[in-house]
Amino acid sequence: MEYRQNRIAIVTGANKGIGLEISRQLSExxxxxxxxxxxxxxxxxxxxxLQDVGVKDVVFHQLDISDPASITFLKEFVKTKFGKLDxxxxxxxxxxxxxxxxxxxxxxxxxxxxxxINETYEISKECIDINYYGTKAMCEAFIPLxxxxxxxxxxNVSSTFGKLQFISGDSIRKExxxxxxxxxxRLEKLLGTFLIDCKEGRLKESGWPERTFSAYKVSKxxxxxxTRILAKNHPRFIVNCVCPGYVxxxxxxxxxxxxxxxxAKGPVMLALLPxxxxxxxxxxxxxxxxxx
Numbered sequence: 300m301e302y303r304q305n306r307i308a309i310v311t312g313a314n315k316g317i318g319l320e321i322s323r324q325l326s327e328x329x330x331x332x333x334x335x336x337x338x339x340x341x342x343x344x345x346x347x348x349l350q351d352v353g354v355k356d357v358v359f360h361q362l363d364i365s366d367p368a369s370i371t372f373l374k375e376f377v378k379t380k381f382g383k384l385d386x387x388x389x390x391x392x393x394x395x396x397x398x399x400x401x402x403x404x405x406x407x408x409x410x411x412x413x414x415x416i417n418e419t420y421e422i423s424k425e426c427i428d429i430n431y432y433g434t435k436a437m438c439e440a441f442i443p444l445x446x447x448x449x450x451x452x453x454x455n456v457s458s459t460f461g462k463l464q465f466i467s468g469d470s471i472r473k474e475x476x477x478x479x480x481x482x483x484x485r486l487e488k489l490l491g492t493f494l495i496d497c498k499e500g501r502l503k504e505s506g507w508p509e510r511t512f513s514a515y516k517v518s519k520x521x522x523x524x525x526t527r528i529l530a531k532n533h534p535r536f537i538v539n540c541v542c543p544g545y546v547x548x549x550x551x552x553x554x555x556x557x558x559x560x561x562x563a564k565g566p567v568m569l570a571l572l573p574x575x576x577x578x579x580x581x582x583x584x585x586x587x588x589x590x591x
Contacts, residue, residue, distance in 0.1 A: 339359075395518065
């Protein structure tokens with residue numbers, strides 16, 4: 300196979316769940332997929348699982364988006380093997396919570412999750428580091444290779460929680476909404492303030508989400524804002540974020556309500572958008588929606 304004639308995609312966090320299904324659907328659309336995962340054994344097993352059902356154009360490469368050396372290693376692999384990147388799907392992420400009461404969970408019941416989880420400062424910081432800073436690090440590393448593509452696409456998998464309605468503070472919402480003045484530096488100062496407020500126990504009075512997926516909501520709002528910054532700074536790219544829906548996976552302890560096949564449709568659609576399509580948008584599954 301002559302790789303340079305194929306469209307090349309990277310999907311992060313792809314050894315299971317939505318990421319695995321995104322990889323399958325992209326491959327079925329003629330895309331050569333670099334399926335990535337932190338754990339090499341699980342990642343290789345995921346590729347074999349796809350190959351066993353006839354999916355051929357998938358290769359594995361180890362990736363931990365919280366590890367700069369791991370990102371660099373992947374970048375050099377893609378640069379050497381393919382010479383370009385066409386599609387970057389930033390799917391990898393964490394929920395920012397720990398499970399405390401697994402016996403209270405009920406499959407298909409999102410409400411049961413709220414009583415079963417706990418949040419700490421350490422877990423919240425990890426959530427921000429992976430969901431926002433890991434996504435940003437991937438974009439920064441691969442933007443030069445995306446420039447080698449005729450049709451570069453970035454898809455950031457977000458969440459309904461990545462909407463401004465989940466942040467009560469007017470000044471925070473105003474800052475995140477003002478895309479003309481918002482920069483990465485300003486965005487990251489906000490994230491630093493959130494972590495200080497989280498550590499000192501003043502989330503509510505400072506206008507942040509309270510301790511119910513608080514870090515997850517803030518991290519996904521940051522990803523949504525960063526998506527708009529990227530779209531503004533790279534007008535030749537098509538960059539969008541998407542809520543895949545409340546998909547039943549290990550990520551939400553199987554409390555989701557839709558299948559991975561349904562959940563993958565939105566990210567795959569955005570990855571395959573034709574030239575001239577909107578950029579800097581938020582999609583709810585396959586439908587455009589507002590950042591509000």
